[in-house]
Amino acid sequence: xxxxxxxxxxxxxxxxxxxxxxxxxxxxxxxxxxxxxxxxxxxxxxxxxxxxxxxxxxxxxxxxxxxxxxxxxxxxxxxxxxxxxxxxxxxxxxxxxxxxxxxxxxxxxxxxxxxxxxxxxxxxxxxxxxxxxxxxxxxxxxxxxxxxxxxxxxxxxxxxxxxxxxxxxxxxxxxxxxxxxxxxxxxxxxxxxxxxxxxxxxxxxxxxxxxxxxxxxxxxxx
Numbered sequence: 001x002x003x004x005x006x007x008x009x010x011x012x013x014x015x016x017x018x019x020x021x022x023x024x025x026x027x028x029x030x031x032x033x034x035x036x037x038x039x040x041x042x043x044x045x046x047x048x049x050x051x052x053x054x055x056x057x058x059x060x061x062x063x064x065x066x067x068x069x070x071x072x073x074x075x076x077x078x079x080x081x082x083x084x085x086x087x088x089x090x091x092x093x094x095x096x097x098x099x100x101x102x103x104x105x106x107x108x109x110x111x112x113x114x115x116x117x118x119x120x121x122x123x124x125x126x127x128x129x130x131x132x133x134x135x136x137x138x139x140x141x142x143x144x145x146x147x148x149x150x151x152x153x154x155x156x157x158x159x160x161x162x163x164x165x166x167x168x169x170x171x172x173x174x175x176x177x178x179x180x181x182x183x184x185x186x187x188x189x190x191x192x193x194x195x196x197x198x199x200x201x202x203x204x205x206x207x208x209x210x211x212x213x214x215x216x217x218x219x220x221x222x
Contacts, residue, residue, distance in 0.1 A: 009188055011059060012197025014052050015204050017188050022049035023211060030088060030215050031222070044181040050101065050142060051149065051167070051185035055192075057105050058153040061112055063196070071109055077205050078102035084212035088219070096139070102208065103140040107131050108150030115154060145174030160190060 009017075025046015032039040064070040078100060085100035086092055114128035135147045142149070149170050156163035164186060171179050 007191050007193030009191045010193055010195040010197035011056060012200065014056060014188055014192060018049045018052035018056070019204070019207060021045050021047075021052075025049060026088070026211070026215055030219050040178075043178065047179055047181035048185045050146065051182045052189060053101070053105060054108060054146065054150045055153050055185075055189050057108055057150050058112060058157060059192075059194075061109060061116075061154070067109070067113055071106060071113075073205070074102055074106035074109060077208065078106055081209040081212065084209040084216065087216040088212040091216075091219075099138050099140040100208075101141040101146075103138060104135065104142050104146040105150070107135050107140065108147045111147050111151050112154040115151060143174070145170055148174070 024042050028039050028042025028046065032042060060070060061067065081100045081102050083093055086095040086098075089095075090098065111128055111131045114124040114131065117124045118128070132144050132147060135144045140146070149167065152163065152166045152170060156166055167186065168180070168183060171182055
């Protein structure tokens with residue numbers, strides 16, 4: 001992705017696209033009857049969101065001043081988001097069979113840290129493998145495939161053509177056919193101009209748990 005010169009979308013714009021498509025997906029999941037056309041459309045649009053967030057994790061990895069602080073921040077919001085996530089999607093305070101997407105993003109960040117360090121120190125092979133084990137047993141959102149997708153964006157960051165192929169392969173191998181709508185996310189991703197845009201980092205972090213609480217509250221009222 002470093003050789004692009006035609007990009008016109010900064011990271012802020014990508015986050016807005018990811019958030020809007022995520023909201024549409026979550027509204028469909030919480031409020032629309034399964035099997036209806038509106039439900040299917042909302043969920044299809046929602047497939048665009050996660051790949052963009054995965055791509056932005058890789059961009060954040062190369063732009064952050066401290067990988068440790070970045071990881072800690074993701075883990076803090078994973079904890080803050082778990083109860084809102086369980087309430088919104090499972091109507092209970094604690095649901096152990098499904099964990100929120102911040103855990104997936106944190107594991108993906110750690111995985112690409114291991115890949116980066118493996119260039120010099122092979123001792124990071126085992127932590128990398130353990131990362132995928134944790135992804136499997138924690139039942140985090142998008143699971144092993146989600147962590148692998150972040151690794152794909154990291155490994156292929158200099159080769160958009162290979163990125164497209166591996167991205168599609170991960171979606172095909174790890175998810176249901178409906179997840180292939182996520183390929184649409186490649187359009188804004190390939191239009192990324194490597195610029196940050198307006199500084200509003202923490203707003204995006206806080207938005208995730210807060211919008212889940214709002215959806216849960218509305219589901220109770222309605």
